[in-house]
Amino acid sequence: MHHHAADDPAPATSGAHDPSARTGLWLVGARGSVATTATLGLAALAEGHAPPTGCVTAQPAFAGVPFPAFRDLVIGGHDVSTCSMAKRAEALADAGMIPPRLLAATHPALEAADAEVRPGYDPREHHGSQQEAAERLAADVVAFRERHSLARVVVVDLASTEPPVEPLPEHDDVDALRAALADPDRAVLPPSSVTAYAAVLAGAPYAAFTPSVGMAIPALTRLAVEAGVPVAGQDGKTGQTWLRTVLAPAFAARGLRVLSWAGTNLLGGGDGATLADPDAVRSKLATKSRGLRDLTGSDVTPLHIDNVPDLGDVKVAWDHVHVEGFLGSRITLQTTWSAYDSMLAAPLVLDLARLLALAHAAGVAGPVPELGFFFKDPWASDVHDAAAQADQLQAWAARVAGEVASRVGP
Amino acid sequence: MHHHAADDPAPATSGAHDPSARTGLWLVGARGSVATTATLGLAALAEGHAPPTGCVTAQPAFAGVPFPAFRDLVIGGHDVSTCSMAKRAEALADAGMIPPRLLAATHPALEAADAEVRPGYDPREHHGSQQEAAERLAADVVAFRERHSLARVVVVDLASTEPPVEPLPEHDDVDALRAALADPDRAVLPPSSVTAYAAVLAGAPYAAFTPSVGMAIPALTRLAVEAGVPVAGQDGKTGQTWLRTVLAPAFAARGLRVLSWAGTNLLGGGDGATLADPDAVRSKLATKSRGLRDLTGSDVTPLHIDNVPDLGDVKVAWDHVHVEGFLGSRITLQTTWSAYDSMLAAPLVLDLARLLALAHAAGVAGPVPELGFFFKDPWASDVHDAAAQADQLQAWAARVAGEVASRVGP
Amino acid sequence: MHHHAADDPAPATSGAHDPSARTGLWLVGARGSVATTATLGLAALAEGHAPPTGCVTAQPAFAGVPFPAFRDLVIGGHDVSTCSMAKRAEALADAGMIPPRLLAATHPALEAADAEVRPGYDPREHHGSQQEAAERLAADVVAFRERHSLARVVVVDLASTEPPVEPLPEHDDVDALRAALADPDRAVLPPSSVTAYAAVLAGAPYAAFTPSVGMAIPALTRLAVEAGVPVAGQDGKTGQTWLRTVLAPAFAARGLRVLSWAGTNLLGGGDGATLADPDAVRSKLATKSRGLRDLTGSDVTPLHIDNVPDLGDVKVAWDHVHVEGFLGSRITLQTTWSAYDSMLAAPLVLDLARLLALAHAAGVAGPVPELGFFFKDPWASDVHDAAAQADQLQAWAARVAGEVASRVGP
């Protein structure tokens, strides 16, 4: 974590250092299930239609931390789809995921947010250099900030998972990267990284909720540090992986030895279809397994993701854990987890907006390891233990809140 | 936790303050499954036949803490049964729980330990006052300590679960209790408490691994403090309950709300038969549910224990957790846990012997809240969160190790 | 099964022997979840809003059997509740069980059915003899039949489970029973049996979908035979028990020996609350275990039903089956079943209406063993094997269809 003090690129509005000022949340993939659920849910929370269940930052441990209030978050975003958030929400309600009364109550908010959605970056349609593409995206974010007089805008990438990326020399060298981006005949970054670069250009804090590479390119990370924007990633830790990082350290604390941890995921919805692509699923499986191997030392962690369209947005995950106990005795634990995946992810997206707003106000720049709690493959951290991450997060929030208080002054 | 400094009742042997000196482990219920497994396992560990998998104190987090070595633990105990430990071990091997090669390798150690078993307290056979009974039991412990030149003897109660006890005025008043104990016509303590009182009389650290009331009688606890003995309880947290105290805090950290937590236990073996008694099972169910209600705030925690003799010593536990997520969405988690219960408990018994030896050497007296990690219903602590308990335990061991080092000094 | 030929008490309408004529379905407990779901579902089927998934009689194996069509079933019933079917349906829709579009589409049908509901028998409010009570109930059924010009009315008892009943001498003796029923100071029958007696008085085929004793009183069964009404029971085999009677015979066919079969049921809704009453649950547990013991020969079948209100109408059942394999080897099977209980039961209620209409048209009187497929504790049959019951049912339907065809003639 770098502290950026000298020349803050945040706009010099009155709210610049006030983390609780009106704040933008710019969703990349704004018309997808997670973004729509986050938008609808934010409206429900802000208007008192639902309690903030599932929001980490709304828990007592964070009382007194000067986050922006839910009612002070304003939503916009990018998407390549033209199906509106309201339409998407209707489909989710038909599938039983969203209660009809909330759908009705939040319709105006969805319409308002959808009006703030701009066309996303589609490499097949873009002509010109990637630099131009990023600048256009950044301009959308800056215009949103100015249009709504926001202290800052947090960008969260929720777009579909991309295949893994081949490393290029330009990824490690800021100057070479800049040169390549300016060349209209080259495309050295995948779309998720163009998005991340645009956030840097806009001076916007950024979180990578997908396994796509995004900001996780060394030269981009350096640019984020230079620009003074806090960044966090990667791949939201919502269900099965979260459960694994709760359980694995507990076995270790008991001195029990995990021999194998086999898992299966069944999911339908758009995510199931995306991950039915064997290239995309490789990105996902890689981030999903990393923490577990780290925590258990076992290499036997077979994992499958199956597209089961009839399940809709429900995700069912089964894990079989084989553990060696005292005198070599056999212990087995099986877990079956069932949940609407978007309902797990959405509140964490709101949390990240609030936490990165706080970080930005405090002048934090670059990867924030203490936000590792939210991610399968945390940047700048090798802590995967969910309980340890929760402790780190709470301690960090308390400390940063203190710094902000002393900075804003009496 | 009280620190007892002035007049230490431990025998003034050279090892008095050296926690790593030869130490006795006195098992009440010495011929039961858990005690036999602990004895056999200790021999296997001490002689290098098995690694200390499942022993908390053998993990890297405790490196450098001056516990007695496994080879410096000497076992004796009380039991009302006359079936020898070697016979019990054979039965466990026949049932597939103990590998044949370990049975053979540890036979001499089992025979040696069994020679140190003395008749337990059986209220139906005892004539005379409970004071006399306790003194006889204490004399057995003291004679064992002297016979083997042990620095100290740790008593661990592993006897069968007793029904809950009706409170009496004598339980709250040391003088009244003493008077009642001396009266041959009264029996104001259940057997587990006579055992606990005997440990106090013998100046022996004591742990209650069962849900039976044992030392958890206010007047007895005060006597333990006065006698300078550290005590810990109660009811070993080995499988399903441990798992629950791992998972419940993790839901809370995510802001997810547990609505109900329903569970079923299937077990055979001696424990299954004991808990088929509806009176005994009440003690067990009470300690099992306490932590969960505390951690989740939910009152809907139905729990059953079924005697399924054909399962033998394997215990199978199923839990169904219903959780409210974002916008009231439904999350369910089911866990199925399967393990040999005695194999889970036995290494923790060895851990408690080592930890209480350390506590005693450091002059700790009375209930040790930092040992709550090991118990379903921890004494002097309201922390049930397994990760938090692990942190407390490690910090405590490091601190006490430091105190001992400065006390033994150069 | 008795064939009743001589003096048929069915009304001499033109549809008397035409099983496919317009038929009444009189639901006792008409405003409960199952009855409301059956009514709503029947409307959805009749009007083409849903396919007949879950209806046994709509499967290809029954093609050509002259059941009444779904659109020819007319619903009425008794209930002690005054909360209308439409209100009940709304509550079920709010809980996510019924899709909003079906709720809207079936509203008129629910209103129409609810207009045919008459006050049920409440022993606390009834003054006079049980004979009078039964006659009033029977008159409601007859009036319904005449009002709608129905060929016959099938009564299905869906009311809340009653506690087990103490046998009385009057239960075995038709004359003694009649005398006792006429005595205003006696109440020798539980409400479910008064209901069953009323069906006999009305000449109506009758099914007991609950574990309440109902018609299963020898003297009442004799009266049913005499009256020429076919009857079937008891306790609908919808979920966990059905699954058990599928699996247990399969183990037997493989020569595998079931050692124990332990189960847990979690359910909320009204059924959960009813079964939280320890008396009522005894009736349920008795019928649930009977078949399993019969099929496996094992006595170790612990079973629990827990009221978990937050689950609403979803029922979750976990079973753990321990099986002995070749050379005494251990096999385990665990099943977790999750479903809306009313959605399982409702189509079977429609099936029973159609099947009993067929039986009545064919002159079948008394208990119909071939309907055992539908029941946990089948009357007049000791076949519990679900596959064998399905074979019996299909063969019976084909045979009876043939008899009806030859009777109606060209």
Place this chain on the structure above:
Amino acid sequence: MHHHAADDPAPATSGAHDPSARTGLWLVGARGSVATTATLGLAALAEGHAPPTGCVTAQPAFAGVPFPAFRDLVIGGHDVSTCSMAKRAEALADAGMIPPRLLAATHPALEAADAEVRPGYDPREHHGSQQEAAERLAADVVAFRERHSLARVVVVDLASTEPPVEPLPEHDDVDALRAALADPDRAVLPPSSVTAYAAVLAGAPYAAFTPSVGMAIPALTRLAVEAGVPVAGQDGKTGQTWLRTVLAPAFAARGLRVLSWAGTNLLGGGDGATLADPDAVRSKLATKSRGLRDLTGSDVTPLHIDNVPDLGDVKVAWDHVHVEGFLGSRITLQTTWSAYDSMLAAPLVLDLARLLALAHAAGVAGPVPELGFFFKDPWASDVHDAAAQADQLQAWAARVAGEVASRVGP
């Protein structure tokens, strides 16, 4: 099923038509886990050390059928391994699969059987034509029959799973096949089919317990019919697949619609290692899914097999079944199956020996569809429903027993 009457190729011993005469069981892959378990188990049964749990033909439904007695079965076989059956059995006992007392009691029988094992066909070591290879294998079988004066020898293929085979024109044409087999430069058959051809040459009934192609080559099947040998296959239906063919028809009988059936298999042991080969696993997955798709009509049946070496010979299978109920309501069933795979397979191998001996004595030739009960992908049958297969099997055995009785005559 063809009846072969004219010129029976079975040796003209006195036992030719007596199915209960001494019978050989020739195991291909004789030193593998399943074959060793079958051999050890047969000895245990024959000598009264264990009851015939798991043997279908020992159940009451088959009382009176003149099978060879267990004590009249004599074992021999082929294998490419040189690790003896006794050694293999020791390894299985160390892993906890075989009780120590049975290991000791059956040691002589294992030694005797192992002495009857001859080198299997290894294409990498064989020089000469495949015809020569098959003749050498057949000669081993014939010599075994004569050495022990056996009425017949049943060959059961238990060798490791082979990859799927590319069809060749020779596979459909007996003459072309014979010509190719005689050509030392060609290898038109995979090893499993050379084995099957050898059985035909030896006049031996044959069963394919593996998914390898074996006899399932049209020209070979015709040769079996011509030679008058009954054959049965393919791929033993032991655990998860068996369970699926029990459950799927039960859903259909209820009119419930299976939407998806997702499964995972975890297994270690030699089978796990073999199936870690992506080519071999294709054969297995193909046979495993066929029946399910047939029974449910659903195409969504993702299935995985993972090699989890630490599980040893235990196989754990998890299935998630998503079912559409009444009015489109959601039903889910999850099953977790855990068993020693070899313990499931071994008794079925003994059953097949007895059933094929009966078929041969009765003059049955070619594929026997009524033995489909034992196979994932039954030859000459499209019945997958386990209950229907059990009915067929019992009816067939009774009928063939009658034919044999009338043939042997008074």
